[in-house]
Amino acid sequence: DAGITQSPRHKVTETGTPVTLRCHQTENHRYMYWYRQDPGHGLRLIHYSYGVKDTDKGEVSDGYSVSRSKTEDFLLTLESATSSQTSVYFCAISETGEVGQPQHFGDGTRLSIL
Amino acid sequence: GQQLNQSPQSMFIQEGEDVSMNCTSSSIFNTWLWYKQDPGEGPVLLIALYKAGELTSNGRLTAQFGITRKDSFLNISASIPSDVGIYFCAGQRLYAGNNRKLIWGLGTSLAVNP
Numbered sequence: 001d002a003g004i005t006q007s008p009r010h011k012v013t014e015t016g017t018p019v020t021l022r023c024h025q026t027e028n029h030r031y032m033y034w035y036r037q038d039p040g041h042g043l044r045l046i047h048y049s050y051g052v053k054d055t056d057k058g059e060v061s062d063g064y065s066v067s068r069s070k071t072e073d074f075l076l077t078l079e080s081a082t083s084s085q086t087s088v089y090f091c092a093i094s095e096t097g098e099v100g101q102p103q104h105f106g107d108g109t110r111l112s113i114l
Numbered sequence: 115g116q117q118l119n120q121s122p123q124s125m126f127i128q129e130g131e132d133v134s135m136n137c138t139s140s141s142i143f144n145t146w147l148w149y150k151q152d153p154g155e156g157p158v159l160l161i162a163l164y165k166a167g168e169l170t171s172n173g174r175l176t177a178q179f180g181i182t183r184k185d186s187f188l189n190i191s192a193s194i195p196s197d198v199g200i201y202f203c204a205g206q207r208l209y210a211g212n213n214r215k216l217i218w219g220l221g222t223s224l225a226v227n228p
Contacts, residue, residue: 004156040220041220042117042202042218042219042220042221043157043202043218044218045215045216048215058215090156090157092156100144100145100162100164100206102147102159102162103159103216104159105149105156105157105158106156107154107155107156108154108155108156
């Protein structure tokens with residue numbers, strides 16, 4: 001398995017509270033990604049990073065922010081969680097972002113917002 | 115956002131049967147990837163395809179990169195109970211700047227009756 005650890009694995013919180021999810025990798029890969037997975041929508045890219053302090057938006061970035069201060073850690077923050085952000089969140093990494101470089105996934109964080 | 119057309123949506127088969135699934139797109143891709151996701155886990159890469167017409171095997175799995183570069187197929191031979199899961203296709207191509215995102219299918223859910 002690729003060395004990707006997501007924490008927490010499960011979280012239940014209330015609407016309006018801030019939430020931070022962490023992705024930690026031991027592969028020294030340059031690219032890191034955050035996805036959400038919802039029934040009927042598949043995997044949708046939230047944000048990605050192509051290096052320390054270098055990030056960009058994906059297709060569903062509204063309501064989310066990210067930070068990458070070290071190669072190994074990529075944080076996803078919901079500043080004020082809403083029920084529509086209840087989902088399973090996956091972190092992925094790739095050695096480079098070049099076409100042909102597969103992404104490898106962590107085991108996900110199941111987030112419920114009440 | 116853009117998605118691939120993956121079919122069938124679900125399959126229920128008897129152990130020992132062969133399985134076929136496919137993904138199509140109106141766009142050309144440079145890379146096709148096939149992943150499998152087990153319950154409670156992240157997607158795991160099964161096969162990566164890099165060249166039009168390429169046929170690649172991984173054990174009982176065989177995948178092909180369509181000659182038009184707009185489709186891909188995954189076949190599983192002699193299915194076994196541990197083949198149960200959701201299979202995703204993903205296509206990758208170059209976009210402007212650092213954006214080399216994956217486009218995902220919605221998945222094929224496979225159930226195997228022992």
